[in-house]
Amino acid sequence: MRKALVVAPSWIGDTILAQPLFRRLHDKHPGLVLDAFAPAWAAPVLARMQEIRRVIPNPFGHGEFNLSGRWRAGRELAREGYDSAIVLPNSWKSALPPFFAGIPERIGFRGEARSLLLNRIQRLDEAALPQLAQRYALLAEDLGAAAPAPLAAPQLEIDRESVRATLAALGLDAAKSPVAFCPGAEYGPAKRWPARHFAELSRRLAQTDFSVWLIGSAKDAPLGAEIEQLSGGAARNLCGRTDLGQAIDLLSCARLVVSNDSGLMHVAAALDRPLVALYGSSSTAYTPPLSRRARLLSLGLECSPCFRRECPLGHFKCLNDLSPGRVLGEIKEILS
Secondary structure (H helix, E strand, O other): OOEEEEEOOOOHHHHHHOHHHHHHHHHHOOOOEEEEEEOHHHHHHHOOOOOOOEEEEOOOOOOOOOHHHHHHHHHHHHOOOOOEEEEOOOOOHHHHHHHHHOOOEEEEEOOOOOOOOOOEEEOOOOOOOOOHHHHHHHOOOOOOOOOOOOOOOOOOOOOHHHHHHHHHHHOOOHHHOOEEEEOOOOOOHHHOOOHHHHHHHHHHHHOOOOOEEEOOOHHHHHHHHHHHHHOOOOEEEOOOOOOHHHHHHHHHOOOEEEEEOOHHHHHHHHOOOOEEEEOOOOOOOOOOOOOOOEEEEOOOOOOOOOOOOOOOOOOOHHHHOOOHHHHHHHHHHHHO
């Protein structure tokens, strides 16, 4: 394998969990040129991975088929002369561009009748490999081989000039080493710690002279505004005021990060920030942050993880009952 293409996941967190695979590919194939075919919203993360040479835009949205468009994308990829393609999403349509490109070796897991599109299909034992990162890493190995262990931790590069420019553009001072909150979760409300809890935690941190930054996408801006209002201004709402690259810059300045199970949680872990990760409807076993500095909080209720976007029982106890006091206790232990 001399030149390879990774068809990247659509989710930012999953993209970061694929980085151990990228590292393993380079370890096994010295001098490898590795490119990523990825949606625009994930490009800033991949651009900060030293394993990736180039990000090629994947123009197809969630659920979009567009057979003719995928054929054209494949013909564009054919010009690059890739030896191999590793297809991380399990959908049939995600394997079409490498097939149309005529890439000789097309690697992935079985799924959605892909046996005609892939020609090196790994068998997956989900019980043996509970973590998504482990499953991705297996795709670097020969058929029948075990997944590598331990996994290399994800690591995003920090651009100090970009950090300074982001702070200046937002009028921020990182001298006090702020605590960063990531209150959003793209998947749905069942992964979001309540706004009132974030607000109370902000007020209690402000009593010890900590500044709090709320970081998230434009979709999170109303939630950030609610937390800012409920906190009496103890938290500063920056949601929607940054692009992903700038959000990475801000998280790199944080003394500590408190986050729902989200893409930004994995960004914080890959920046080696001390992290308190809050789990509700999702699983700490499947997509944990790959960082020794992360503490995972979950109440472990009988009904969780349910993997639903909204609480199917209507009580949302998995995060409602996770108190700000308990999170503050974790923060104090970390900071001490």
